[in-house]
């Protein structure tokens with residue numbers, strides 16, 4: 496569909512919240528305390544594959560982006576995930592989450608238990624960033640507009656329903672509460688600024704739809720593999 500002014504465009508981007516993976520039945524069960532330890536572990540193991548793909552996806556955006564100002568801000572996303580020294584960064588925090596749900600970090604890092612459909616979906620996201628114009632790849636990151644609400648609900652749910660998980664393991668989600676809005680605001684600014692024609696706006700909307708599908712497919716695969 497074609498949109499006109501900036502407000503209508505932003506409204507359409509935000510309307511993708513209806514397709515965000517917070518609506519997925521697996522997340523609904525997670526947030527209402529219905530998942531068992533095996534299901535939580537399966538989710539953490541598979542989501543690790545997404546976490547390690549994110550900085551590679553962001554490096555692909557940087558490599559396609561000729562604008563120095565944009566690169567200067569975007570590069571923070573990579574150091575947020577990788578850290579700047581051993582023992583730091585979001586991926587390390589995810590591994591601590593893995594340990595606090597009872598997993599062995601080496602087992603998680605080996606990625607042997609990652610489901611084929613999760614690999615396909617996450618690899619498709621990285622490939623999208625490599626092969627599409629950088630602004631479209633930035634638009635695909637805009638699911639992060641919807642992430643903070645889900646993070647807040649997830650934190651509350653883990654503390655309330657899963658007391659067997661060490662609270663220190665939840666640091667990753669606490670950090671995302673601040674970082675996701677910062678990152679999403681920057682991405683939204685860029686997309687609104689660079690997508691002026693109806694065609695550019697349609698491509699940005701399609702990129703965001705694609706990303707909603709990536710996240711949904713990841714959860715479909717995890718849900719199917721861990722019915723109980």
Ligand SMILES: O=C(O)c1cc(C(=O)O)c2c(n1)C(=O)C(=O)c1cc(C(=O)O)[nH]c1-2
Pocket residue numbers: 549635636637638639641642645671710
């Ligand atoms: O747990 C989640 O529900 C969730 C969702 C998303 C998202 O909406 O894409 C991201 C993350 N977490 C996340 O941790 C993260 O670092 C991240 C980076 C990106 C991105 O597309 O650049 N999305 C997300």
